Amino acid sequence: MNRTPGNADHTPDRDRPDAAVAGRGAAPWAVESAGPGADAAVPDSVRPSPSGQERVTHRMGVLEEARSLASLKWRILRNTLTRSTWVLVGTILGGLYALSILGMLVTGMVFLGAEPLDVVTASSVIVGSVVLLGWWVMPVLTAKADATLDPSRLALFPLSTTGLLTGQVVGALIGIPGVLTVIALLGWLSTWRASPAALAASVVCAVLAALLAFTGARCASALAARIARGRRSTEIISILSLLLIVLLGPIFASVATGVERVWDRLPVWASVLGWTPLGAVWAIPGDVGAGHWGAALARLAVVLVTLVVLVAVARFALERALADAAGGAARATGRSVAGIGLFDRFPAAPWGAVAARCLIYWLRDPRYSASLVMIPAISAALWFLGGDSGFSMWLLPLMIALLMSYAISADVSYDNTAFSLHLLAPVPGRADRLGRVVAMLVVATPLVALGLVLWLVRLQQWHALPAMLGACAALLLGGAGVVSVVSARYTYPTPPPGASPMKTPQGFTILNLVLQFVLMGFMLLLALPPIVLLFVHLGTGAAVWSWVALAVGVVEGLVLLGIGVRVGGTWLDGRGPELLQEVAGYR
Helix, strand or coil: EEEHHHHHHHCCHHHCHHHHHHHHCHHHHHHHCHHHHCCCCCCCCHHCCCCCCCCCCCCCEEEEEHHHHHHHHHHHHHHHHHHHHHHHHHHHHHHHHHHHHHHHHHHHHHHHCCHHHHHHHHHHHHHHHHHHHHHHHHHHHHCCCCCCCHHHCCCCCCHHHHCCCCCCHHCCCCCCHHHHHHHHHHHHHHHHCEEEEEEHHHHHHHHHHHHHHHHHHHHHHHHHHHCCHHHHHHHHHHHHHHHHHHCHHHHHHHHHHHHHHHHHHHHHHHHHHCCCCCCCCHHHHHHHHHCCCHHHHCCCCCCCHHHHHHHHHHHHHHHHHHHHHHCCCCCEEEEEECHHHHCCCCCCHHHHHHHHHHHHHHHHHHHHHHHHHHHHHHHHHHHHHCCCHHHHHHHHHHHHHHHHHHHHHHHHHHHHHHHHHHCCCCCCHHHHHHHHHHHHHHHHHHHHHHHHHHHHHCCEEEEEEEEEEEEHHHHHHHHHHHHHCCCCCCCCCCCCCCCCCCCCCCCCCCCHHHHHHHHHHHHHHHCCHHHHHHHHHHHHHHHHHHHHHHHHHHHHHHHHHHHHHHHHHHHHHHHHHHHHHHCCCCC
C-alpha cells in the first residue's frame, strides 16, 4: 500500500523511527507530542501525562535511595578534594595528623587489653561515652557547616523519609570523622581479647555503637536544622561553636588536671554511665565476659530503646524539615523601627554611612560578631594557660590589637555582591577605607582595653603601661592602614552572607592561609619600633623609654593609617568593578 502525505499520521508508532529512538517502553503520546526532534535522553517519568492515561513510574527502594545518597556524598567529597591541589594536600595533612592521634589511642587500647576486665570495662565506658557525646553534640554546634545531604536541598526529590535517613546514616561513614570512628571501633575490639565471649559480644556492640553515633548525629542535625531556622539562632550556634574551639585547650588542660584528682572515683562514674544511653553499649562486653547475662541483656535493652528513640525523633524532624522546605516555611516577620538606628549616630558623610553600616555588621552578622566572643575567649585561655612566667599575658593586648586590625581585610569579601552599592552610589574610595576603619576602632578599642586590664591585673606592670599603649596603637592604627591598602588589591574567599562562620568557602586554599600569615607578619614588622622601645624600657628600667614608646607608637600608627586610607582609596577607585567581580564569585 502506497503511503501519501495524507495518511502519514496513521503510521503505527512501532514503525516510526523516532519512537524507536525514544527507547523501549516509551509512550506513543510522548513521541508524538515531542515531534521528530524529541530528546531521547528525557525519561518517560518526567514527560507530561495526557488525561486518561495512567503514569507508570519506577520508585526506588529504601536501600537504593540510601546507596544513591551515599554515592552523591562521595562524589561531592571527591570533587571537593580534586578541585584544588592545595585543598587535597591540606586534607591529606589533616588526615595524617588525625591518624597519628588515633594511632596513639589504638596503641593505648592494645595495652589496655592486658588489664583486668573491670579496668577495661570502666575505661571503655568513660572513653566511649565521650565519643558518643561528641557525635551527638557537634552537629548542633556546627549547624550548616556540612550541608551535603541537607534535607532542604532534597525536599523536592521523590525520596522517602526512611531512605533519606538511611542515606544520611550511611553517608556519615564517608569523611574523615566516620573513617576514624570505624578504625577506633576496630581497635576497641582488641581490648577484649582476654575473653572470647567478651570479644564476640564486642563485635555486635561495635556495630550498635556505630549506629548510635551516626543515627544520633543525624538526629541532632535534624533538630539543629529546626532550631537554626531563625537567623538569631544560627548566629548563636555559630558563635558557640567558635567559642568551644577556642576553649578546647583550657578544657583539655582542666580535664587532665581533674582526672588526676578524681582518679579513684572513675570506676563509680563508669558504673553509673554504664546504665545510660551513652555508656550502656560499651559495658555489655564486660558483663558478658564476667558472666553477668542479666545485666548484659538489660543494657542491650537500653541500647535498643535508645536507638529506636533516636530513629523516631530523627524521622519526625526530617519530615518537618522536608515539609518546611517544600512548602516554603520561612515567613517574614515585620516590626516597626523608629529612626534610622546607627546612621543617626554618625556624621552625614559617605565615610559615616559606611562606618554605620559596618558597625551594624559587627554587631549582627555572625561572621563579624564571632570575633566579639572569640577575643574574650582567647583572653580567658591565655589567662589560664599563662603559667607563672606570665609571658602569654604580655602577648595578650598586642595579639588583640593585631587580630582586630587584620579583621577588616575580609570586609569586602564579606560584603559579597552588596559591595555593588558602594560602586553605584558611588562611594569614594577614601570614604570606604576610612568608614571601615572607624567601625573597627569602635569595636576594637574596648577589646584592647580589656586585654590591657587583664595584663595589669595579672602582672602589675604599671610602669610599662605607656609603652604597651604605644605598641598597641602601632598595631591597631598602623595595621589598619596596611590592611586598607592590601584589601583594595587582594581578597580571599570567605563564607557568603547568611552562612555559618564554620563553613569552608569554595576556593579557599592553603596558599590563602599562608598569604594571611605573611600579611600579619608584615603588620607586626612595621610595629617593631615601639615594641623594641618596650623591651629597652624593661631592660633599663628608665621610665623615659616607656613614654617615648607611647609617642612613637601613636605617631607611627596615625601616619600609617593616613597613608593607608589615601593609597587604599585610590586603588579602590581604580579597580572597584574588578574587586566586585572577584568577591561575587565566593560561595
